[in-house]
Structure formats: structure tokens, C-alpha cells
Amino acid sequence: MYQFNYQKAGSADEAASAVTAAEDGRFLAGGMTLIPTLKQRLAQPSDLVDLAGISDLVGIEDGGDSITIKGMTRHVDVANSDVVQSKIPALASLADNIGDPQVRNRGTIGGSLANNDPAADYPAAVLGLNATVITNTREIAAEDYFDGMFTTVLEEGELITAVRFPVPEKAAYTKFPNPASRYALVGVMVAQTGGDTRVAVTGAGQDGVFRAGDIESALSGNWSADAAKGVKMSDADLNSDIHASAEYRAHLISVMASRAVTAAG
Amino acid sequence: MTGTGIGASVKRVEDQRFLTGNGNYTDDINRPGQSHAWILRSPHAHATLKSVDTSKAEKADGVIAIFTGADMAADEIGGLPCGWQIHNKDGSPMLEPGHPPLAHEKVRYVGDQVAIVIAATRDAARDAAELIEIDYGVLPAVIDMDSALAGGTLVHDDVPNNRCFDWEIGEKDAVDEAFAAADHVVSIDLVNNRLIPNAMEPRAAISDFDRSTSQYTLFTTSQNPHVIRLLMGAFVLQIPEHKLRVVAPDVGGGFGSKIFHYAEEAILTWAAAKVHQPIKWTAERSESFATDAHGRDHESHAELALDKSGKFLGLRVATKANVGAYLSTFGSSVPTYLYATLLAGVYTTPAIYAEVQTVFTNTVPVDAYRGAGRPECTYLLERLVTKAAREVGIDPVELRKMNMIQPDQYPYQTPVALMYDCGDSPATFASALKASDYAGFEKRRAAAEKSGKLRGIGISTYVEACGIAPSAVAGALGARAGLYESAQVRVHPTGSVTVYTGTHNHGQGHETTFAQLVSESFGIPIDQIEISHGDTDQVQFGMGTYGSRSLAVGGPAILNACNKVIDKAKKIAAHIMEADVSDIEFADGKFTVAGTDKEMAFGEISLAAYVPHNYPIEEIEPGLDENAFYDPLNFSFPGGAHICEVEVDPETGDSEIISFTAVDDVGRVVNPMIVEGQVHGGLAQGVGQAMLEGCVYDDNGQLLTGSYMDYTMPRADDLPNFSVATQSVMGASNPLEVKGVGEVGAIGSPPAVVNAILDALAPLGVEDISMPATPLKVWQAIQESSVRQAAE
Numbered sequence A: 001m002y003q004f005n006y007q008k009a010g011s012a013d014e015a016a017s018a019v020t021a022a023e024d025g026r027f028l029a030g031g032m033t034l035i036p037t038l039k040q041r042l043a044q045p046s047d048l049v050d051l052a053g054i055s056d057l058v059g060i061e062d063g064g065d066s067i068t069i070k071g072m073t074r075h076v077d078v079a080n081s082d083v084v085q086s087k088i089p090a091l092a093s094l095a096d097n098i099g100d101p102q103v104r105n106r107g108t109i110g111g112s113l114a115n116n117d118p119a120a121d122y123p124a125a126v127l128g129l130n131a132t133v134i135t136n137t138r139e140i141a142a143e144d145y146f147d148g149m150f151t152t153v154l155e156e157g158e159l160i161t162a163v164r165f166p167v168p169e170k171a172a173y174t175k176f177p178n179p180a181s182r183y184a185l186v187g188v189m190v191a192q193t194g195g196d197t198r199v200a201v202t203g204a205g206q207d208g209v210f211r212a213g214d215i216e217s218a219l220s221g222n223w224s225a226d227a228a229k230g231v232k233m234s235d236a237d238l239n240s241d242i243h244a245s246a247e248y249r250a251h252l253i254s255v256m257a258s259r260a261v262t263a264a265g
Numbered sequence B: 001m002t003g004t005g006i007g008a009s010v011k012r013v014e015d016q017r018f019l020t021g022n023g024n025y026t027d028d029i030n031r032p033g034q035s036h037a038w039i040l041r042s043p044h045a046h047a048t049l050k051s052v053d054t055s056k057a058e059k060a061d062g063v064i065a066i067f068t069g070a071d072m073a074a075d076e077i078g079g080l081p082c083g084w085q086i087h088n089k090d091g092s093p094m095l096e097p098g099h100p101p102l103a104h105e106k107v108r109y110v111g112d113q114v115a116i117v118i119a120a121t122r123d124a125a126r127d128a129a130e131l132i133e134i135d136y137g138v139l140p141a142v143i144d145m146d147s148a149l150a151g152g153t154l155v156h157d158d159v160p161n162n163r164c165f166d167w168e169i170g171e172k173d174a175v176d177e178a179f180a181a182a183d184h185v186v187s188i189d190l191v192n193n194r195l196i197p198n199a200m201e202p203r204a205a206i207s208d209f210d211r212s213t214s215q216y217t218l219f220t221t222s223q224n225p226h227v228i229r230l231l232m233g234a235f236v237l238q239i240p241e242h243k244l245r246v247v248a249p250d251v252g253g254g255f256g257s258k259i260f261h262y263a264e265e266a267i268l269t270w271a272a273a274k275v276h277q278p279i280k281w282t283a284e285r286s287e288s289f290a291t292d293a294h295g296r297d298h299e300s301h302a303e304l305a306l307d308k309s310g311k312f313l314g315l316r317v318a319t320k321a322n323v324g325a326y327l328s329t330f331g332s333s334v335p336t337y338l339y340a341t342l343l344a345g346v347y348t349t350p351a352i353y354a355e356v357q358t359v360f361t362n363t364v365p366v367d368a369y370r371g372a373g374r375p376e377c378t379y380l381l382e383r384l385v386t387k388a389a390r391e392v393g394i395d396p397v398e399l400r401k402m403n404m405i406q407p408d409q410y411p412y413q414t415p416v417a418l419m420y421d422c423g424d425s426p427a428t429f430a431s432a433l434k435a436s437d438y439a440g441f442e443k444r445r446a447a448a449e450k451s452g453k454l455r456g457i458g459i460s461t462y463v464e465a466c467g468i469a470p471s472a473v474a475g476a477l478g479a480r481a482g483l484y485e486s487a488q489v490r491v492h493p494t495g496s497v498t499v500y501t502g503t504h505n506h507g508q509g510h511e512t513t514f515a516q517l518v519s520e521s522f523g524i525p526i527d528q529i530e531i532s533h534g535d536t537d538q539v540q541f542g543m544g545t546y547g548s549r550s551l552a553v554g555g556p557a558i559l560n561a562c563n564k565v566i567d568k569a570k571k572i573a574a575h576i577m578e579a580d581v582s583d584i585e586f587a588d589g590k591f592t593v594a595g596t597d598k599e600m601a602f603g604e605i606s607l608a609a610y611v612p613h614n615y616p617i618e619e620i621e622p623g624l625d626e627n628a629f630y631d632p633l634n635f636s637f638p639g640g641a642h643i644c645e646v647e648v649d650p651e652t653g654d655s656e657i658i659s660f661t662a663v664d665d666v667g668r669v670v671n672p673m674i675v676e677g678q679v680h681g682g683l684a685q686g687v688g689q690a691m692l693e694g695c696v697y698d699d700n701g702q703l704l705t706g707s708y709m710d711y712t713m714p715r716a717d718d719l720p721n722f723s724v725a726t727q728s729v730m731g732a733s734n735p736l737e738v739k740g741v742g743e744v745g746a747i748g749s750p751p752a753v754v755n756a757i758l759d760a761l762a763p764l765g766v767e768d769i770s771m772p773a774t775p776l777k778v779w780q781a782i783q784e785s786s787v788r789q790a791a792e
């Protein structure tokens, strides 16, 4: 690690202005991604502004036809939340399968979405469930939020304060884990929300999370596992690495989507 | 009865300190006035060092000194030695290019040491290292063995075709004749995947130099501190043994990777005398991935000749083994004498010939890793035999049975040098078949099919050589050291005991198992016994722990020293109880005079030895402290049968181990719980090799699997609930009748797993899959087979 200044913010606004004021400031949430990056000397921020202890940033609110999860809410709390389990069980189980218990006890939804790892799970939930990312300055529709791997439309000093998920009629997330990291090799969220069918894929795309339009069309007319499996995905813009070829990922997208449809019922 | 003798499942006494965070590992140790080192490493796999400029770095905050390869070369520091000399087919010795501890003129793999920065803190050292300016003349890297043998790019200018040696064993003519007479010839091409050891504790070292006595001290994460003292002292730094103390304190796992003398040990020890300050270095996890010696990495072609009935007539094997950029300490012996001498396996194959070429590449050195040579051998044989069964149309169980060495054939001389002393492979095989309900498999296969899964069953039967080694045999084969073991058994005045052993405990439970030997011998409970190891200033000598040798070689040394203690104690007892020595009996911790009710406790005799008021002083010396060195007459030969059952999801290629049965013959079992734990650990690593772990370098020599993000370590949920049992023929080559258990799990299991996956995929026409059999590879194999079948 290189030297940096540590600051602890008392509120979301204080945190945002501290990051903006710093020469190269960063929010520190669960630290599960940021701290290893610093340890490997892959980043050299001048200031870390710790979000821990800002009570306004923690918690899950039941809004009736939506659920709002505050930015610093940990994966374990999403997984164990009665509200999430009863209204969007797909989201609870997604959170419950992120990393390992240590990671779930520290990692946060805001940190995960700000980082936008192309193999992370939450991006599939945000895009598949058509959520809204709420920051200290604005509300961003899922469609507009992700901007390629490890990139989002967040401005410098912009803080994710919450994410609002509309409650779907049905939804399920199926993940085929990378054998080594257990991030998603391919993760697929299928959902029907307000009559709208969405299929969001993480882990596979060169530009990060994306909607699988072909599977969405197939499912719109015929919500069935076979319909999803019948779609042959193109491997054109998919990742290829030592764990999976683009062709294998393309195949897994249809298989995971079909299993998600079965799970969603 | 103490209840803590041989055969008791005593809980591991060392676990108290490990589980409560009170272990004393190298990184836990701090010396007064200590400085910290950062090793600057090459980012290139192959490059000349055109210039190394440390001037800016030397001025950085906290820097004490910076040394480079040029500084070591100026001091005429020798290269790191290889411990085993192999000869080519033509009798000439292997090529041993120089292995400078700090690279000089050239770097040969990513991670090669370029400079050491010594500073007040580790961060200061690392900061300064970033200021060192190096002009690398980047050269093409040679990574795969075929390209290396083609010889375009040379890792070492003085090694043509990058070939270290071209060795053979067995009778070529006899094998050619066997093949000429064969009814069937079955051949196979296999890769034994390269593995990264991943001990939980990264390597670390602290060096110190005492100016008043010219005494060097090195604390290091080693499996064999005396070997490091010998290799580093005598061959690298020219420090005589009496001026060099090497301490391997608690060590958090080794699996072979901490046997070898590593460059950092020599660099730190040498530098300590320059800066007159203790120096501490601890590897980062990323450094462990990149610079701990890797394991396995073979490519083989093998052919088996059979007669009409299925009897094996001959075996021919050609193997290429990657040794990496430099010869590590045992890099030459693993793919030769620890590998090809076991090619008979459990079978009566009368003629065997093997040739092995070892190849330098721009990758980290490859050396012993849990099993070292024997897993490579077992994988080759058991894949080949399984393939033969399918091709010749004989049931794989029957084919094995009809070719197995029978119990009455021991001692059994193999055609590849080794003589198996004892064993009963048919018995362990029969037990494993029963325990796994092999006969009921087809029902389970049919049931799985209903839920869309492909179920398969795979067998592996094996024998391996442990108890390394009879020194004379090892010496005749090229070992540059003896391989006996030593023990000192020191009985204290009040009857408690400290044992100094030359083996090293780094997770195996020696502090418990060895104490049980003494408990059994002296009839005292193990809380009266301390096992001490790891410090060359305390322990007389020792060859350390590897090759499942500690109990088989170190155990008898302890036993012999205990017997010397008992012999002496009997003389003392005879004197005090006024009896003839021949009438003294010793059992359950009591010395008695036959035919009388006279008795003395063990502690009473030890007190008399140290307070010799009434003592046979003209006959024996005071004190009760005995030494023994033990050199075995033969290796020991554990063996057994492993049976694995898997289910494959044909849609995703994901395989799951449903059950795993291991029946192993490990000789006498001293602590059943520890033996079971050792088998579990070995099986986890074997499953890891078969399904999960694979080291990948790209064409430029960059390590793609340099962290847990990409290198799949087995996790608990990757493993089934193992069914393990021991079924032993008591070992014939040592007085304890033990054979060794540390490696059996990793040796026997990989082919059982892969054979099971292939059995599951057989209905789809899949004939081969390489390790690790990841979901990707299984899926691809299914695709290729369906494309092939569609074309046919």
C-alpha cells in the first residue's frame, strides 16, 4: 500500500464533498475490492473517505411495490432481509451467493455497483429487475447506469445512496460460478415486471452486464425453460479466458436462463 | 497402560497452539534491530539485464542497502546447487547451468530475483525498489516443452535444445520383443498438469550475523533445516556448519515446496553480514504463486502390450518433464527415480522401458510436490490400464485383478530397479470394491440418468515408494546426500522426556505421533514427552520431512534411541535392585526383577541416573540421554485402491464427486485419527489436481493463474464425504512396520477421478479429457465428440 489520508465522514454529503475536495479521493465502503487493490499497489488514491458509520446509508425500506436498499447495506443483510426474501426472493438468494461469508459480511451493494466488475452479480439484478440507482445528486435508470466493464456513469464524488428495485411478478437468478473466483462465469437474471420481460446477463459480456434481447423475445411469447434454451446466443461480444471460451459462455447463457425460468416458476 | 501409545487416536497436541493463534511462525519472530527486505523481481520471463541502476533508490527514505546480482558475483557467491545428479543415456552427467541467487546478466522467469532492497520498514524497501531503474533487453520466452526442445530460444546458452538430460531406465530390447509378440497394443498421450503448491504460510526468512562470534543465524520456512544449512553453507556461501544456525520454527504447510534451498535464504544470509543487522523478508501471496517451486508438469506417451487374454507383456513410456528455468534442489530426481521406478505399479508387467527428457523453460523451477513423481506415474498407469480395458473389451476390474502382483510373490523385484518388500493389492482392491458397492453401480447410473445426469465410476490401484531412503541405494542412483534420520532421546531427571528429531513437523502431527512412540516405549503418558525439531543448534542432524519419510525413517531412529535408554536403565535398575541385568524386565513404565516383587518406576531410574549416589559408575556413565541414527534397508511401499463416483451435468459440463472410497495400506497405524486426516488432505489435493488446479503461463511467460481469482484451490464444498479405511500388511523394511501416509491420497486419487468422468462421458463417445477436468473442458469434450460422431 502507498500512503493515503484516511477520513471518516459523518454524512453522505460530507463524504461526497470530502472526495471532491481531495486530490484523488475515493469512498471506502466494505473495502473488499478497494483494499486488495491498494495492497497490490494498483491504485494510489490520496484520500480514502470511509462511509462506515453513516447510518443514513444503511437499511432496507419496503415501499410497497418497490424495495429500496441503501448504499452501504451489506450483502449478508440483503440475503437475510425478510422484506427482500418475501418480495424479491431472487435478489436475496443472489446476495446470499456472493463470495463467501467474510465477503458478504463486509461487501456492500453500493460498492459492488460502483465497481461494476463485469463478473459481479448485482449488476444483473439492477438491469434485470429494472432498478434505479439513487445517488446524492440524481436518480439513474438501470439502462443508463452501466458504461462498460469497471465503468459507470457516476461522476467524481458521486455517491450511491440507495438502489430502488420494483417488485417483479416473478424473477430468478441463476449463476454458473467461475471455478476459481466464484464470481459469475455466467449469471442470468430473468424477470417479469409489470408485464415486461427482462433477461440480464453478467459475467459473459466484454462490456459487462447486458440484456439478452433474443431470449427476452423468446420468453415474452412463451415463458418456458425450453423457449430460453432454444435460443442460440451469438458469442460475438463475449469474453474468452482460461475458464471459459466465448462459445461456452454463449451456451451457458441459454442454459442458465432456462434454469432461471424454471426457478422463477 | 497410558492410553497414549501406538494405535490410540490421541488428539494432536500441537493443535492447541495453532488453533489459538499461538504458533511461532517465521513471520512472528522479530529480532532486535531488525531491518526489512523487499526482493525486486523480474517482470519479464526472459531478458538480459543491460543495466541495473540503484542510485536513486539508495537515496530513498529508510534505505539501508541495495544489492544486485553483480554484488553477489563480485563476492564469488556460488550458484544454488541441485541435490541429485542424473546421467544421460550415454553415461554423461546432466547439464547443470548456473543458478545465481540474484540474477546476473540475465533473468529467466517472471519472478526471478533481481535486487534486494534492505530498509527500515517493508514499505520503505518496496517504495525504494520502485526507484531502481533497470534496462531489460527483452528476449523471446520459451514456455512449452516442444518449442524448448526445438532449441530456437535458449534459456541457458550452455544448454543446447534446453535439454537438461535424456535418461532411461529398463530394458529396451526386452520391451521391443514383448511388443512384437503382443496381441494388443494400447497407447495413450497424457499431460500431467502443472500445479502451484499454495502452502497456507508464504515463505519467509530472517537472517542475522553476530559480529562478535562471526555466527550466522537463519530462520526460514523449511521442511529440512539441516539440509539448508548444508546446501547453503557448504555450496553457496562457504559458511562452515559450526558458524551457521538454521532454524525452521513452526511452518504452515509445505507439501514439498519448502524442501528446497531458495535464493532468498542465501541472499538474506549473505546480506546480513554486510549490513550488520537482522533482515526479515516475508513473501506476499502473489510472490508465492510466482516463485515457490511448482509441481508435476509432464507430457507422456505410453504404450502397453497385452496378450490375447489381457495379460500385460510390456510397457513403454516416453516422458518430457519441465524443470523450469533452473534446476531446483530435487528437480532432477522427481521425474526420474521417484517416477519411472514405479512404472510396474501393482502389476506383474515383465518388461518396462522408460525414457525421460527434462527441459528448461522460462518458468519458475519445478520440483517435488506432494507425491513427487508417484502421482505422475500412477496417473499414467491407471489411465492407460483403464483405456486398455475398454479397447480390449475386458472389465477394468478383471483386467487389473488378472495382472496384479499376488501376496505370495513378495518380495517382488520389478523390472525398474525397485524391489517391493511386501503388500497385498488384491486385498485392498477387493475391500474398496466392496466399500464402494461397485457391484451396485449400474443401478445408480440408471437412476442418475432419469434426472438428466451422467454417472460414472473410476478405479485407481497404486503402489508408491516412501521412507526415503536407503542412503546406499539413493547414492548409487545419484543422490548427493545420505537419507537416514537421527533422534536424540533425552530423559530428564524426574522422568519426563525431550526428543530431538531431524525430521520437521509442518502440519503432519509429528509432535503427537512421535510422542506416542515414546509413550509406548517408556510406558509414560505423552504429556511427559516433548518433541523438538527444527533448530540445527539443538538437533544433532537430520534430513527433514518429505516423501512420507518421517515416521518410516525418523520413527525407527526414535525407537532405537528409546531402546538404548531402556538398555541403560535396566543396568541401573539391576544395580539398585541388586539383581542380574538379565532378570530385569521392563513393561508399562516399570522395571521389575523377574520372580520377585521388586519394582522401580521409570522416573526413579532416571533420577538415579542424574543423582548417581547408588550407581554402577564403573560400568556406565551417569545421565540418560541417547542418540540414534537410522538408515533403512529398503524403501517402504504403501499402496491401495481408490474408487470415485461422479455425476456430470452434460448441459454445463459440471462434474460433482458423489462418493470417494479409499482403502490404503500404510503399514502400522500409530494414530488412526491423524492417518485419516492425512488421507483426507491428500485426497483433497488429488481431487484438486484432477478437477480444479492448473497452472497456466501465457506465451510470453506471464503467469495467468497468479492468484486465487484464477487458480482454483479445492474448497470443502468441492469434496464429498470421503470414505477412507486402512488395511495393512505390516511394513517389512523398518522395525516400526510403518509405511508412510502423507502422500497416498494425492497419489492414488487423480486417475480415479478422471476415469470416473470418462466413464460417465463414455456413452457420448468421449475418450479423453485432460486434467484439470473443468466444466469448460468437459463441455468441450462433449461438443467435440458430438461433432465427430455426426461426421462419422
Ligand SMILES: Cc1cc2nc3c(=O)[nH]c(=O)nc-3n(C[C@H](O)[C@H](O)[C@H](O)COP(=O)(O)OP(=O)(O)OC[C@H]3O[C@@H](n4cnc5c(N)ncnc54)[C@H](O)[C@@H]3O)c2cc1C
Pocket (backbone or CB within 6 Å): A026, A027, A028, A029, A030, A031, A032, A033, A034, A035, A071, A072, A097, A098, A099, A100, A103, A106, A107, A108, A109, A110, A111, A112, A114, A115, A117, A119, A120, A121, A122, A154, A158, A159, A160, A161, A181, A182, A183, A184
Ligand atoms: C473473495 C471475494 C469474492 C467475491 N465474490 C464475489 C461474487 O461472487 N460476486 C460479486 O458480485 N462480488 C464478489 N466480490 C466482490 C464483493 O461483492 C465486493 O464487496 C464489492 O465488489 C465491492 O463492495 P465493497 O463494499 O467492498 O466496496 P469497496 O471495496 O469499499 O469499494 C469498491 C469501489 O466502489 C467505490 N464505492 C464504494 N461504495 C460506494 C458508494 N456507495 N458510492 C460510490 N462509490 C462507492 C469505492 O470508492 C471503490 O472504488 C468478491 C470479493 C472478494 C474479496
